[in-house]
Amino acid sequence: MRLPESGAATAAPALEPLLFELARDGRAGRHVRGAENADALIPAEFRRREPLRLPQLTEPQVVRHYMHLSEINYSVDTGMYPLGSCTMKYNPKVNDRVAALPGFAEIHPRQDDATVQGALALLWELEQLLVKVTGMDAVTLQPAAGAHAEFTAMLVFKAYHASRGDGGTRRRVIVPDSAHGTNPASAAMCGFEVTTVKSDARGNIDLDALKAALGPDVVGLMLTNPNTLGLFEERVRAVCDAVHAVGGLVYGDGANMNALLGLVRPGDLGLDCIHINVHKTFSTPHGGGGPGAGPLCVKERLRPFLPSPGIVREADGTFRRSSDDRPRSVGRVRSFFGSFGVLVRAYAYMRTLGDGGMVETSEDAILAANYLAARLRGRYELAYDRPCMHEFVLSAAAQKKKGAAALDIAKALIDEGFHPSSVYFPLIVPEAMMIEPTETEPKETLDAFADALLRIADRVDSDAASLHEAPLTAPLRRLDEVTAARHPVLRWKSPS
Amino acid sequence: MNRNPYSPHTDADRRDMLAAIGVSSVDDLLGAIPSDARRPALGLPQGMSEAEVQAHLASLAARNRPAGAGPFFLGGPVQRRYIPAAVPALAFRGEFLTAYTPYQPEISQGTLQSIFEYQSLLSELLAMDVVNSSMYEGASAVAEAALMAVRVTGRKRVVVATDVYFQYRETLRTYARGPELEIVEVPTRDLASSAAGVACLIVQHPDALGTLVDVRRIADAAHAAGALLVQVTEPHACALLEPPGKLGADIVVGEGQPLGIPMSFGGPYLGIIACRDALVRQMPGRIVGETRDANGMRGFVNTLQTREQHIRREKATSNICTNEAIAAIVASVYLALMGPEGLRAAARLGVERAHRLAERLAAVPGCGIGNDGAFFDRFLLTTPLGEEAVHAALRAEGIEGGGVAGRDGYTGRRGLIVQCTEMTTDAEMDALVRALGSTVAGAREKVTAR
Numbered sequence: 001m002r003l004p005e006s007g008a009a010t011a012a013p014a015l016e017p018l019l020f021e022l023a024r025d026g027r028a029g030r031h032v033r034g035a036e037n038a039d040a041l042i043p044a045e046f047r048r049r050e051p052l053r054l055p056q057l058t059e060p061q062v063v064r065h066y067m068h069l070s071e072i073n074y075s076v077d078t079g080m081y082p083l084g085s086c087t088m089k090y091n092p093k094v095n096d097r098v099a100a101l102p103g104f105a106e107i108h109p110r111q112d113d114a115t116v117q118g119a120l121a122l123l124w125e126l127e128q129l130l131v132k133v134t135g136m137d138a139v140t141l142q143p144a145a146g147a148h149a150e151f152t153a154m155l156v157f158k159a160y161h162a163s164r165g166d167g168g169t170r171r172r173v174i175v176p177d178s179a180h181g182t183n184p185a186s187a188a189m190c191g192f193e194v195t196t197v198k199s200d201a202r203g204n205i206d207l208d209a210l211k212a213a214l215g216p217d218v219v220g221l222m223l224t225n226p227n228t229l230g231l232f233e234e235r236v237r238a239v240c241d242a243v244h245a246v247g248g249l250v251y252g253d254g255a256n257m258n259a260l261l262g263l264v265r266p267g268d269l270g271l272d273c274i275h276i277n278v279h280k281t282f283s284t285p286h287g288g289g290g291p292g293a294g295p296l297c298v299k300e301r302l303r304p305f306l307p308s309p310g311i312v313r314e315a316d317g318t319f320r321r322s323s324d325d326r327p328r329s330v331g332r333v334r335s336f337f338g339s340f341g342v343l344v345r346a347y348a349y350m351r352t353l354g355d356g357g358m359v360e361t362s363e364d365a366i367l368a369a370n371y372l373a374a375r376l377r378g379r380y381e382l383a384y385d386r387p388c389m390h391e392f393v394l395s396a397a398a399q400k401k402k403g404a405a406a407l408d409i410a411k412a413l414i415d416e417g418f419h420p421s422s423v424y425f426p427l428i429v430p431e432a433m434m435i436e437p438t439e440t441e442p443k444e445t446l447d448a449f450a451d452a453l454l455r456i457a458d459r460v461d462s463d464a465a466s467l468h469e470a471p472l473t474a475p476l477r478r479l480d481e482v483t484a485a486r487h488p489v490l491r492w493k494s495p496s
Numbered sequence: 497m498n499r500n501p502y503s504p505h506t507d508a509d510r511r512d513m514l515a516a517i518g519v520s521s522v523d524d525l526l527g528a529i530p531s532d533a534r535r536p537a538l539g540l541p542q543g544m545s546e547a548e549v550q551a552h553l554a555s556l557a558a559r560n561r562p563a564g565a566g567p568f569f570l571g572g573p574v575q576r577r578y579i580p581a582a583v584p585a586l587a588f589r590g591e592f593l594t595a596y597t598p599y600q601p602e603i604s605q606g607t608l609q610s611i612f613e614y615q616s617l618l619s620e621l622l623a624m625d626v627v628n629s630s631m632y633e634g635a636s637a638v639a640e641a642a643l644m645a646v647r648v649t650g651r652k653r654v655v656v657a658t659d660v661y662f663q664y665r666e667t668l669r670t671y672a673r674g675p676e677l678e679i680v681e682v683p684t685r686d687l688a689s690s691a692a693g694v695a696c697l698i699v700q701h702p703d704a705l706g707t708l709v710d711v712r713r714i715a716d717a718a719h720a721a722g723a724l725l726v727q728v729t730e731p732h733a734c735a736l737l738e739p740p741g742k743l744g745a746d747i748v749v750g751e752g753q754p755l756g757i758p759m760s761f762g763g764p765y766l767g768i769i770a771c772r773d774a775l776v777r778q779m780p781g782r783i784v785g786e787t788r789d790a791n792g793m794r795g796f797v798n799t800l801q802t803r804e805q806h807i808r809r810e811k812a813t814s815n816i817c818t819n820e821a822i823a824a825i826v827a828s829v830y831l832a833l834m835g836p837e838g839l840r841a842a843a844r845l846g847v848e849r850a851h852r853l854a855e856r857l858a859a860v861p862g863c864g865i866g867n868d869g870a871f872f873d874r875f876l877l878t879t880p881l882g883e884e885a886v887h888a889a890l891r892a893e894g895i896e897g898g899g900v901a902g903r904d905g906y907t908g909r910r911g912l913i914v915q916c917t918e919m920t921t922d923a924e925m926d927a928l929v930r931a932l933g934s935t936v937a938g939a940r941e942k943v944t945a946r
Contacts, residue, residue, distance in 0.1 A: 293764075367525075471602050
């Protein structure tokens, strides 16, 4: 067993001690100093009496600690990361560097417009690019992530219907059974009921079931297209028409927009709005869970309800924050203007790609996914047998019968040196393995990944039980998640 | 040559891949897209080289005035703080920055342990039982805290103090449109008498103007009425002030940006949310917990996931999925480097400078300090001229003179909200005192001349 290199005692055998275990009272850096007597300026009754037991460390210790932790973390900088619907493409380094320019990183969101003209210009230009790519008319950059944009859109829908006098009667949101969990959760946060509609045998929304679910009490439909099966909705216009026929609105979940750049604009298909996960489609790093940004792009009729403020370009070429074009705004959904540092990266990426690069991105993403599907379909069941877009879903149901479930295959992929695909999602495919290679993996890597999955299929045939032990080569073996949930230990506690 | 510079495919690769699929072009794979909508002209500019992108973005950045360009007294939830060099060097390593949510814990221990440490550090700072792995930022964290209190109490009325940051109150009102909550705003002094029948009282300490608030009295009133106490706070203040967990807070929220995260014109930031053990099943967002692997080694996993949207869908405690994980790691590295003494020193420097500056500014004829009581590291400067006129005059001198209270709906408050931190220099303070003095004197001369 690998021992902690620091020599610090840990509460259990561990890959790396906790900060608290590395600390000794009396150690300190000197990053700032002064004002030792300032406590006297605080009235005694407000002063902290509770001890402040933060760990006491020197900078060299802190550096080693995080270097060690970084070494036990898989990332897209270290290898292929084919999580379906997560679009783990390469994150260009120049985008990080420009976001850190003092002119961007060291401006305060409450500065006057005159002192932040470059930032406002960038955001305004980004809005124009998003309008062109989505075929929508107006944008709010405020939402911090995809789910936040969904919630924002549901509020916009609510305000729109209220403005037409039927806000009280429209209470139901339709969600396909292949949708991300955030869709129904966002609708519920807005006080709406959720009606789930099933998919048909080709992986589309079942149009008859949709029509049966529609009525005058419907707020709208939340549509992911391509859906989480990686399939383009074959009757998308008929779907939108049906929703519009009962006065409902169609929300586009843009999680899978990486399939559509320059190939089709959601605004041309009948959707009323769509959000963009710029941390997926536009390459901003996902940070181990965030930040993201979720700009929401809408058709003209929804513009008046967008969060405020927006950005206006004056006739003289200057920019200002304004709510003039959104008189019935739902309000702000967070402080300030969204994840600016993320939006800077997305803008840099979009300008790098330009017109031709956009199209090539989606073409290559689709090509890679179909290529992998072609290589794997003989050994794993393809859940829906038709050309996919940027991702596809395999079912390991046959492997499960032989004794190795999708989870075991995922863990075996770790021993093959790859991050596993998404598993057990979408919920409508048994033993689902959802694979999204993205456009930035070279063919050699795609082949190595396919070879690994084929080797694993061989192992399932010859010795399925051996997969239960996987992973064997990762920093840790499988973790006991049941005990973690039953007896939660959610922070370090002093052993004394 | 490829039009996407990050695309690795050669023409031969593409031909081989198409052949393996059994089609002759990518268009053969696009049959599901309505043909009349296929391949629209986007009308985007042509792509740029990396050097061109760098130059273009640098030219945009040059049109902004960063905080270091002149005396700077803006603050509030977003503060100009010293960021140790090791913070970006460690937290922005590609292994952390380019990882996804840790769905596979065996190969994600770097992220998971770092987040567990973040939860532990913040628990200690706030004296609260549980901290989640992050929310988007302060304002939406306040709104989620209110929704949490509504779930816990079954009540739909929320009372928030008017001296809570205005962005937080506005965001709370937006969120309340969803479940149709009743939001009531009252001055902080009236919070305690407004607790009957409410889900929670929301108090900020130190408040938006920097004033110190007797939270215990308000918490007692909330609890006597069966309501929860939500305290909005800020991390540096908690190093010197009795922490929320000792004041009776049930849920604590705040903006984590001052913990080593750049101001970056509004984001990305770090939403802090913490609660008592008894409320953890109603907590929104991801939480990391400790466990063991099959060999008995300590490890960390995302836990209590039955609260979350990917399991519970419309019955989840929140819709949050993507959060601000890297910002939580930044905050951990920052706190690890600063340690208890470093954090206290940064906080004390802000307090000391704010009090020194307030005394000097209050000596300018007609000016005063408008806080209702003792303040922490920012204060309300009242002036004999209109707040907007003073702000504009300072701006003309190249001074960011602070927040304009009247713009922000702090009921009945007029003046500049002046923030100090460890970054505030004597020269900046001298410049503000001098400029305020001449602005006020200039105005008096005009009056006298008339």
